[in-house]
Amino acid sequence: MAVAALTQRAHHCAAAARVPVYPVVGVDARDRVETLLSDPALDSVASPRQAAVLLVAGALPSYLGTDLKRLHDQLPHPRTTASWCAEPPPIPASLTLGNGISPSDALVAAHGELYLGRRESESDLLPDEPPAPWQGVGEHGQGGEGMMGGKPFGRPMAMTGQDPRDALPLDAVTVDAGPFLSTWPPGLKLRLTLQGDVVTEAALLHPPFRQTEIEAPFRRALREPVAIAELERARAAHHLRALARFLETRELRALRMRFIRKADAVVAGELRTLESLRRYFRLSGAALAIGRGLGTPTEGDCACLQGPALRAAGADRDARTDHPVYRRLGFRPVCGGRGDTASRLGQWLAEAEQSLALAEAAGDVRAEFPDGIEGPTGPIRDAAGELPSWDLESLLTGLEWDEMVAVLASFDVAALRQVRPAVPAELADQGEHS
Amino acid sequence: MTLALQLASVALLLAAGAYVVAVMDGLVGAALSGAPQPRVLRQPLERLGRRLVQQKTETEKPDRVTRVLAPALYAALAAAGLSVVPLADDWAAVDVEAGIVLWGSVEVLTVAAVFLHGWSPNSQLPLIGAYRYVAIGLSAMLVSMFVLIGVALPAQSLNIGEIVESQRSLWNVVRQPLGLPLFLVLGLSVSLRGPLDYADSADIAGGTSAESSGSERLVWQAARSAMLVSFAAMASAAFLGGHSGPWLPGPVWLLAKTTLLLAVLVVLGHLLARALPSRMMTLMWTVLLPLAFADLAIAGLGALP
Numbered sequence: 237m238a239v240a241a242l243t244q245r246a247h248h249c250a251a252a253a254r255v256p257v258y259p260v261v262g263v264d265a266r267d268r269v270e271t272l273l274s275d276p277a278l279d280s281v282a283s284p285r286q287a288a289v290l291l292v293a294g295a296l297p298s299y300l301g302t303d304l305k306r307l308h309d310q311l312p313h314p315r316t317t318a319s320w321c322a323e324p325p326p327i328p329a330s331l332t333l334g335n336g337i338s339p340s341d342a343l344v345a346a347h348g349e350l351y352l353g354r355r356e357s358e359s360d361l362l363p364d365e366p367p368a369p370w371q372g373v374g375e376h377g378q379g380g381e382g383m384m385g386g387k388p389f390g391r392p393m394a395m396t397g398q399d400p401r402d403a404l405p406l407d408a409v410t411v412d413a414g415p416f417l418s419t420w421p422p423g424l425k426l427r428l429t430l431q432g433d434v435v436t437e438a439a440l441l442h443p444p445f446r447q448t449e450i451e452a453p454f455r456r457a458l459r460e461p462v463a464i465a466e467l468e469r470a471r472a473a474h475h476l477r478a479l480a481r482f483l484e485t486r487e488l489r490a491l492r493m494r495f496i497r498k499a500d501a502v503v504a505g506e507l508r509t510l511e512s513l514r515r516y517f518r519l520s521g522a523a524l525a526i527g528r529g530l531g532t533p534t535e536g537d538c539a540c541l542q543g544p545a546l547r548a549a550g551a552d553r554d555a556r557t558d559h560p561v562y563r564r565l566g567f568r569p570v571c572g573g574r575g576d577t578a579s580r581l582g583q584w585l586a587e588a589e590q591s592l593a594l595a596e597a598a599g600d601v602r603a604e605f606p607d608g609i610e611g612p613t614g615p616i617r618d619a620a621g622e623l624p625s626w627d628l629e630s631l632l633t634g635l636e637w638d639e640m641v642a643v644l645a646s647f648d649v650a651a652l653r654q655v656r657p658a659v660p661a662e663l664a665d666q667g668e669h670s
Numbered sequence: 671m672t673l674a675l676q677l678a679s680v681a682l683l684l685a686a687g688a689y690v691v692a693v694m695d696g697l698v699g700a701a702l703s704g705a706p707q708p709r710v711l712r713q714p715l716e717r718l719g720r721r722l723v724q725q726k727t728e729t730e731k732p733d734r735v736t737r738v739l740a741p742a743l744y745a746a747l748a749a750a751g752l753s754v755v756p757l758a759d760d761w762a763a764v765d766v767e768a769g770i771v772l773w774g775s776v777e778v779l780t781v782a783a784v785f786l787h788g789w790s791p792n793s794q795l796p797l798i799g800a801y802r803y804v805a806i807g808l809s810a811m812l813v814s815m816f817v818l819i820g821v822a823l824p825a826q827s828l829n830i831g832e833i834v835e836s837q838r839s840l841w842n843v844v845r846q847p848l849g850l851p852l853f854l855v856l857g858l859s860v861s862l863r864g865p866l867d868y869a870d871s872a873d874i875a876g877g878t879s880a881e882s883s884g885s886e887r888l889v890w891q892a893a894r895s896a897m898l899v900s901f902a903a904m905a906s907a908a909f910l911g912g913h914s915g916p917w918l919p920g921p922v923w924l925l926a927k928t929t930l931l932l933a934v935l936v937v938l939g940h941l942l943a944r945a946l947p948s949r950m951m952t953l954m955w956t957v958l959l960p961l962a963f964a965d966l967a968i969a970g971l972g973a974l975p
Contacts, residue, residue: 249719283876312725312883486943493703525943
């Protein structure tokens with residue numbers, strides 16, 4: 237009796253708790269998901285094992301279906317899947333958001349029902365068995381040398397290899413990371429050979445998904461006059477969100493939330509200065525925490541970059557320089573960094589501040605940019621040519637895991653989509669319009 | 671007093687403390703994020719309810735024994751640490767002659783508990799967290815050992831009661847100004863918090879906890895908070911005069927000082943960025959360790975007759 241009453245009490249408590257959500261972000265959905273998850277009733281969690289709701293947002297290519305199913309099966313019971321603007325969802329979803337009722341209310345309601353037993357927990361989508369059979373090769377049957385290496389049951393085992401740093405032979409293991417790993421650009425999948433937490437080899441398996449929600453006003457400005465203030469606020473918001481993602485990699489969840497909320501306030505025109513954000517950024521020591529010289533692309537690779545990442549390497553290329561309206565506002569590009577991770581972060585912050593100042597100075601001025609405009613991640617043109625690609629794999633090789641995560645967070649998705657080896661066209665296409 | 675009563679009082683203090691930490695986390699998080707949190711007082715209980723009824727997930731070929739033992743060991747270490755802190759004159763749950771040495775062993779074994787927690791699920795990201803924590807956790811522990819020898823010097827004893835007694839006229843936080851700040855680094859490290867969270871961090875999807883859910887996660891998270899409470903009580907005994915103070919009874923003073931330290935630790939945990947492991951290692955060995963030597967020198971000079 238007492239146990240039954242207690243269990244029921246626990247279920248009621250659980251039903252009222254903040255909803256632990258593991259977000260799977262597809263094409264053009266990241267900003268939306270981040271804003272949704274800044275609702276205090278929802279809690280964005282770092283591992284699927286902590287979640288009760290799998291939120292699948294935005295279009296996802298069907299060939300990532302198996303990855304998504306595997307992720308789904310990692311959620312503990314009771315669990316449910318919600319799809320949001322992902323028609324058709326790549327996995328069956330018990331809940332579809334965005335039909336009149338606010339997405340966060342719908343998630344809270346579904347989560348409550350789940351713990352009160354009024355909504356059924358979803359069963360596994362994949363059979364609970366190893367990805368490959370036992371291979372029975374080699375001395376101990378796993379296909380390696382001695383007791384090491386090989387791929388028993390399709391799972392790679394560590395094998396002694398030369399350490400690149402101090403010549404101490406350590407076990408190397410090859411694993412696939414992504415495409416739905418938290419704090420990573422959504423969609424990015426890398427095949428990493430790790431010795432401890434040092435990346436000794438990196439190969440790109442899948443690029444991150446396109447994220448161009450914030451570019452809407454810029455694309456409009458190619459065709460019709462748009463208020464400069466609107467453009468510059470969108471740019472500032474993009475940069476603040478980028479910084480927020482970096483802050484998450486430094487374990488600063490509360491500050492990350494502050495930056496995301498302020499980014500939304502900037503777009504709404506409710507924020508005129510970033511002084512307090514800069515103070516928090518400095519106080520947190522986020523730039524000190526990574527130091528100088530981390531993640532500097534080669535000179536040739538730097539030249540392939542666009543927008544803030546290019547300017548953070550010292551180039552003063554900015555399409556706004558030549559536009560008469562910007563010239564009247566006294567615009568001069570912010571540039572002169574060292575091209576490392578800290579410079580790219582500083583660049584985002586400085587450009588966000590500059591954009592807010594420009595938005596203030598511009599007032600109601602509107603302008604059209606038929607020849608192209610400087611977007612938040614680089615020039616936007618109607619007839620965009622092929623961009624030169626750069627080498628992300630060598631940039632990541634030799635870094636420790638945490639360094640790799642910091643470096644990845646310091647590039648915008650546009651830059652990460654521009655890397656070698658080029659994405660096969662059919663993959664890219666499926667990624668855009670599934 | 672019977673042993674059962676002593677153990678119960680330690681468990682009760684840790685549970686209450688863990689709840690206070692959870693509420694503080696909610697309040698500080700809300701203040702820093704600018705997003706008002708609803709039901710801050712209830713949220714920890716709601717989370718507790720969820721973890722009680724949520725499925726405990728299984729991984730492929732885990733080390734089952736250590737998977738169960740690691741969270742239990744961590745919680746037991748928090749209890750052992752708190753049990754040597756005197757709550758009032760001549761009253762600690764366990765009054766051992768060398769209490770400070772026992773606390774030192776709690777620090778060391780915490781590294782083992784965290785490593786085993788990362789080892790046991792047989793999964794890549796938890797293992798990265800485990801190894802990384804051993805490197806950083808041991809460095810933080812080394813710094814704290816010198817600091818603790820510093821507080822034992824004026825008392826000429828390794829007994830925590832004696833150390834509290836030696837601060838009747840002047841607290842160690844004033845006598846050895848470097849001590850408490852250096853010791854706080856250890857507090858963040860043993861509770862895997864904020865800037866010293868190299869084990870359970872976001873960049874490795876929750877690290878050693880990446881594979882745990884349900885009751886297993888409940889025990890682990892509760893043990894993290896309990897360890898922070900245990901640390902704060904030890905720090906207030908070592909540096910803020912523990913239970914000593916005018917007018918109010920001893921336990922009230924100890925609670926007040928412990929709560930203050932908890933608040934400081936929670937704010938630091940939310941406010942400071944986690945440095946890259948290599949940078950933190952450099953900071954520990956080239957800045958914090960020499961500072962700990964300086965602290966010990968100051969303590970030694972002060973203890974000269």
